[in-house]
Structure formats: C-alpha cells, structure tokens
Amino acid sequence: MKHFVVKRFVLAVGLIFGATLAQADIEIQQVESPGGFDAWLVEEHAIPFVALELRFKGGGSLDVEGKRGATNLMASLLEEGAGDMDARGFAEAKEGIAAQIGYDLNDDTLSISAKFLTETRDEGVDLLRASIVDPAFDEDSIERVRKQVLSGLASDATDPDKIVSRVFDGMVYGDHPYATDYSGTLESVSALTRDDIVEAWKNAIAKDRVVVSAAGDITAEELGALMDRLLSDLPDTGAPQPARVDVMTEAGVTVVPFDTPQSVAIFGHRGMKRNDPDFFAAYILNTIFGEGGFESRLMDEVREKRGLTYGVYSYLMPRDHAELVIGRVASANDRVAEAVEVIKAEWAKVASEGVTQQELDDAKTYLTGAYPLRFDGNGPIAKILAGMQLDDLDPDYIKTRNANIEAVTLEGINRVASELMKPDELAFVVVGQPVGLEAANVGQ
Missing domain, CATH: 3.30.830.10 (Metalloenzyme, LuxS/M16 peptidase-like)
Structure with a gap:
C-alpha cells in the first residue's frame, strides 16, 4: 500500500x-x-x-x-x-x-x-x-x-x-x-x-x-x-478534451433585431492565456480599462461623462481551449450607437497610448489590498485552492501573487496594451433596435 x-x-x-x-x-x-x-x-x-x-x-x-x-x-x-x-x-x-x-x-x-x-x-x-x-x-x-x-x-x-x-x-x-x-x-x-x-x-x-x-x-x-x-470506484478515464480553437474576428458590428427599448451589446476579440508571462500586466491593464468598477476608463467615458449606460465593463476570459478579451454594455436604442463609438475610441486609445503611472499605481494598490479579503472562510479557501490547481499554479502563488502585481512596470503594461488590445479585430454583436448603427451584417 x-x-x-x-x-x-x-x-x-x-x-x-x-x-x-x-x-x-x-x-x-x-x-x-x-x-x-x-x-x-x-x-x-x-x-x-x-x-x-x-x-x-x-x-x-x-x-x-x-x-x-x-x-x-x-x-x-x-x-x-x-x-x-x-x-x-x-x-x-x-x-x-x-x-x-x-x-x-x-x-x-x-x-x-x-x-x-x-x-x-x-x-x-x-x-x-x-x-x-x-x-x-x-x-x-x-x-x-x-x-x-x-x-x-x-x-x-x-x-x-x-x-x-x-x-x-x-x-x-x-x-x-x-x-x-x-x-x-x-x-x-x-x-x-x-x-x-x-x-x-x-x-x-x-x-x-x-x-x-x-x-x-x-x-x-x-x-x-x-x-x-x-x-476509487470512478472510471479511470473519461472522454477526450476538445481541441483548441483559434479565435479570429474582424472589426465590425452584427445587429440582431429584437423588439426591446434597450439594446445589449457584447464586444471583444482574441485574448491571452492564463500562463502567459504577461498575464499580470494584462490583468492590471483590464482593471484600469474596464473591470475596475466606477474607476475604470470605460465607466468614466461611457457612463459618467456621457450618461449612455448604467454599466459597461470588460474582462479577460482565458478558457481551457480559447482566450478572449470581452466586454458588455447596455444602452437605450437611440444611444447605443454612440456607446459603441466611444468604446471603439477608448479601445484604440489604450492600445496606442497605454495607461498613466497614476492609473498603474492606483490599480496596484486596489488589487494587492483586496486580495487578502478573498480568504474569508473554509469554503472560499477551498474554492481558491481548486481554482489554482485548474490554472496550473504553484502552491506558493498566494505568497507571490502580490509581488508579481507590484513588479509590473509602466513600460511593461503599455507594451502589453499595444499587443493585447486590437482595434482592427474588435467585433460587436448588438441585440435590439439600435438607431443609426452601421452594421457589418444582420442576423439572428
């Protein structure tokens, strides 16, 4: 034995x-x-x-x-x-x-x-x-x-x-x-x-x-x-895992007509693997750009300055067989076209100009300070351990994670911004009755 x-x-x-x-x-x-x-x-x-x-x-x-x-x-x-x-x-x-x-x-x-x-x-x-x-x-x-x-x-x-x-x-x-x-x-x-x-x-x-x-x-x-x-009594093997899929998109808008006063949109393109050496820089970048709540650029430009939505966000989605940078927004039919244009502009701006040192410092403070709060009981800890294993992380990840966040430089994050954010591949799907939105194609 x-x-x-x-x-x-x-x-x-x-x-x-x-x-x-x-x-x-x-x-x-x-x-x-x-x-x-x-x-x-x-x-x-x-x-x-x-x-x-x-x-x-x-x-x-x-x-x-x-x-x-x-x-x-x-x-x-x-x-x-x-x-x-x-x-x-x-x-x-x-x-x-x-x-x-x-x-x-x-x-x-x-x-x-x-x-x-x-x-x-x-x-x-x-x-x-x-x-x-x-x-x-x-x-x-x-x-x-x-x-x-x-x-x-x-x-x-x-x-x-x-x-x-x-x-x-x-x-x-x-x-x-x-x-x-x-x-x-x-x-x-x-x-x-x-x-x-x-x-x-x-x-x-x-x-x-x-x-x-x-x-x-x-x-x-x-x-x-x-x-x-x-x-011990489970089968030794299950079905084979699916193959990888290479995500390729073209910039444009697909409109799906639907009778509703508010249009809903998803936008995105290919992303980054979880084990990529630049993942921490991409993670901080997305926090600044679209996942940092009311402090994110998208929320500031689309909601706070223009009042086009109650909420807009982006996130990294590294799945087992494909990766995306993806986001969502909802806006009134007569305003969603403007929201789409603002998102396109911000996508291109962060790709070409990157982020500021102040944005980077603020994001680091938020991410490193919030991390310990996740460990608030046996249940959350067990889930975190399972997630770490699925992501092929080492047991010392908890100890090194914040140090990896702190190690990201302004030069590094802006290089990643220019490589990760691809305005020429940014695809939108909009469901609703959008007014004045140029659509590359229309479908259901």
Missing part, C-alpha cells in the same frame, strides 16, 4: 475573523492518498466542519455531437437520487446531517462543492460518493428536470442577454463546443434519452480529470482516506 505523501507550503495571507483583518499563516499541504489521488489542503480545526471541492475537467464541452445539453442535464440530476434513495430521500439524508452538496457546470468544468460537519463527515462523504458513483437517473427525475431545463431554454429565447451571448459565441468559436450553449436547445434536450445521460456521466466524471481541495477540520491522513473512499 502506498503511504501518504504530504508537502507543505506556509503562506502568510490576511484572513477575516468577524470584522477584524488579522494576519495568519495558511499552510497548503499537497496530499497524495494511498490510492494515488492528489489534493490540496488547508487545515483549520477551530470550527468543526470541512469544505470540500471537486472539479472534473471538461464540463459541458464534452457533449457528444448531436447530444447538446446532455452533460448539463446529467449534472442537474446528480442530487435527484442515488443508490437506493430517490430525490426526496437524498434531500432528507442531507438535511438530516446538515450537509451541503452543490453541483455546477460550465463549458470547461463540472464543479461539486460540499460542506460537512466533522461529526457527520463520514455520512456526508457516503452521500456524495453515491451521487457521483451510483446516481439513479430514474425516469421520473429525468422528466422533471428536463421540464425545468426546457422552461429555462424557452425563457432564454426571449432574453436579449442570452441572445447576444449565443450570437457572439457562434460567431467567435465556429464549430467548437464553445459556440453553443452547454444547456442545449429545445430540440436537443427534448430528444435526450437516459442512455445519453448515462453516457454523459461516464464521459465527464472520471479519475483522470479530477481536482480536489479541502479546507477545515480534517487532517492530511483523513483527507487521503476520504479521497480513496470517494473516488
């Missing part, structure tokens, strides 16, 4: 205890179980509960061709009965031991978040194990959850925010799974069978793609035993 392997990294970060910010050492332990499963752990025995995070890489992108929405429907059914328990029995079992288990899906990841009291942790792990190893997928639950999904899809069909996302993704990602909503369509979800759901389960939940983290009242040895018990 393999022995437990534990590596420790002691990191000083700020923790919130009540209303007081205190400095504390977080020790991240890299744990390898006797069965060969890996996890990151932060022990904290002050409160008798543990937060556990599981991530299965692949997510909605693993749908088989022609079965769009199968992984989403499967994930929605994981708590609808397992083993010899039906949906009500599973819910009552969780409530009886005050356990929390939540399931979530996106294009790249199936996420499971759980919290267990120490005294009933074993029972909680048994419930979680049953849901991923032996889900019921009974026909009554399938039809009930299918109706819920279909109701959501029907609502999405008349939601401008959903429509604009669908059109933009289809334009940017081509025939990649990212191009369509992982929830599926009314037609595809209606046609899914139980066999399709079982296939999606086998494709998505497997040993070769799992990431585990934990924070709270549990030791490394106990976590190792927990992982072996929880994961």
Whole structure:
C-alpha cells in the first residue's frame, strides 16, 4: 500500500475573523492518498466542519455531437437520487446531517462543492460518493428536470442577454463546443434519452480529470482516506478534451433585431492565456480599462461623462481551449450607437497610448489590498485552492501573487496594451433596435 505523501507550503495571507483583518499563516499541504489521488489542503480545526471541492475537467464541452445539453442535464440530476434513495430521500439524508452538496457546470468544468460537519463527515462523504458513483437517473427525475431545463431554454429565447451571448459565441468559436450553449436547445434536450445521460456521466466524471481541495477540520491522513473512499470506484478515464480553437474576428458590428427599448451589446476579440508571462500586466491593464468598477476608463467615458449606460465593463476570459478579451454594455436604442463609438475610441486609445503611472499605481494598490479579503472562510479557501490547481499554479502563488502585481512596470503594461488590445479585430454583436448603427451584417 502506498503511504501518504504530504508537502507543505506556509503562506502568510490576511484572513477575516468577524470584522477584524488579522494576519495568519495558511499552510497548503499537497496530499497524495494511498490510492494515488492528489489534493490540496488547508487545515483549520477551530470550527468543526470541512469544505470540500471537486472539479472534473471538461464540463459541458464534452457533449457528444448531436447530444447538446446532455452533460448539463446529467449534472442537474446528480442530487435527484442515488443508490437506493430517490430525490426526496437524498434531500432528507442531507438535511438530516446538515450537509451541503452543490453541483455546477460550465463549458470547461463540472464543479461539486460540499460542506460537512466533522461529526457527520463520514455520512456526508457516503452521500456524495453515491451521487457521483451510483446516481439513479430514474425516469421520473429525468422528466422533471428536463421540464425545468426546457422552461429555462424557452425563457432564454426571449432574453436579449442570452441572445447576444449565443450570437457572439457562434460567431467567435465556429464549430467548437464553445459556440453553443452547454444547456442545449429545445430540440436537443427534448430528444435526450437516459442512455445519453448515462453516457454523459461516464464521459465527464472520471479519475483522470479530477481536482480536489479541502479546507477545515480534517487532517492530511483523513483527507487521503476520504479521497480513496470517494473516488476509487470512478472510471479511470473519461472522454477526450476538445481541441483548441483559434479565435479570429474582424472589426465590425452584427445587429440582431429584437423588439426591446434597450439594446445589449457584447464586444471583444482574441485574448491571452492564463500562463502567459504577461498575464499580470494584462490583468492590471483590464482593471484600469474596464473591470475596475466606477474607476475604470470605460465607466468614466461611457457612463459618467456621457450618461449612455448604467454599466459597461470588460474582462479577460482565458478558457481551457480559447482566450478572449470581452466586454458588455447596455444602452437605450437611440444611444447605443454612440456607446459603441466611444468604446471603439477608448479601445484604440489604450492600445496606442497605454495607461498613466497614476492609473498603474492606483490599480496596484486596489488589487494587492483586496486580495487578502478573498480568504474569508473554509469554503472560499477551498474554492481558491481548486481554482489554482485548474490554472496550473504553484502552491506558493498566494505568497507571490502580490509581488508579481507590484513588479509590473509602466513600460511593461503599455507594451502589453499595444499587443493585447486590437482595434482592427474588435467585433460587436448588438441585440435590439439600435438607431443609426452601421452594421457589418444582420442576423439572428
């Protein structure tokens, strides 16, 4: 039998205890179980509960061709009965031991978040194990959850925010799974069978793609035993991950006519990988440009100076198989054309002129000061550890992150601005009845 392997990294970060910010050492332990499963752990025995995070890489992108929405429907059914328990029995079992288990899906990841009291942790792990190893997928639950999904899809069909996302993704990602909503369509979800759901389960939940983290009242040895018990009976491998997609856009505007008093727009182009050496500079740049709330350039120019919107923002989106710099804005139909022109102008300005030293200094102060506030309990810490693993970061990232922020120079960030921001590739999709907006093409 393999022995437990534990590596420790002691990191000083700020923790919130009540209303007081205190400095504390977080020790991240890299744990390898006797069965060969890996996890990151932060022990904290002050409160008798543990937060556990599981991530299965692949997510909605693993749908088989022609079965769009199968992984989403499967994930929605994981708590609808397992083993010899039906949906009500599973819910009552969780409530009886005050356990929390939540399931979530996106294009790249199936996420499971759980919290267990120490005294009933074993029972909680048994419930979680049953849901991923032996889900019921009974026909009554399938039809009930299918109706819920279909109701959501029907609502999405008349939601401008959903429509604009669908059109933009289809334009940017081509025939990649990212191009369509992982929830599926009314037609595809209606046609899914139980066999399709079982296939999606086998494709998505497997040993070769799992990431585990934990924070709270549990030791490394106990976590190792927990992982072996929880994961050993899963399939060794799941479906292959999708290929990368090369994002290529042309500057222009696509208008989707829709009867609404306010137009909604998405804009963007190819971005930067999370592991790019310039990512910290790009991150600070975007904070200054579009993600810094009321202090960002976009909010100042589009909202504060001109009153064209209640909100506008941009963000970096480094996905597993593609990267974007992307943003959103909503404006009255008779004013959205002006908002689009202002965004174009600001995009070109930051690309050619960069940012100022004062903007850089202010962004550094904000980003380094806000970072410790994220570590405000076992649940958030476990999520952060899981995210770090998905991003292939080292355990010492928490210690070095702020230093990397501080190391970005004005020369460096402005070089990145000239390389990252591409006015000649900035594509817009606008849904609504925009007045006076020149459209490169029109579609639905």
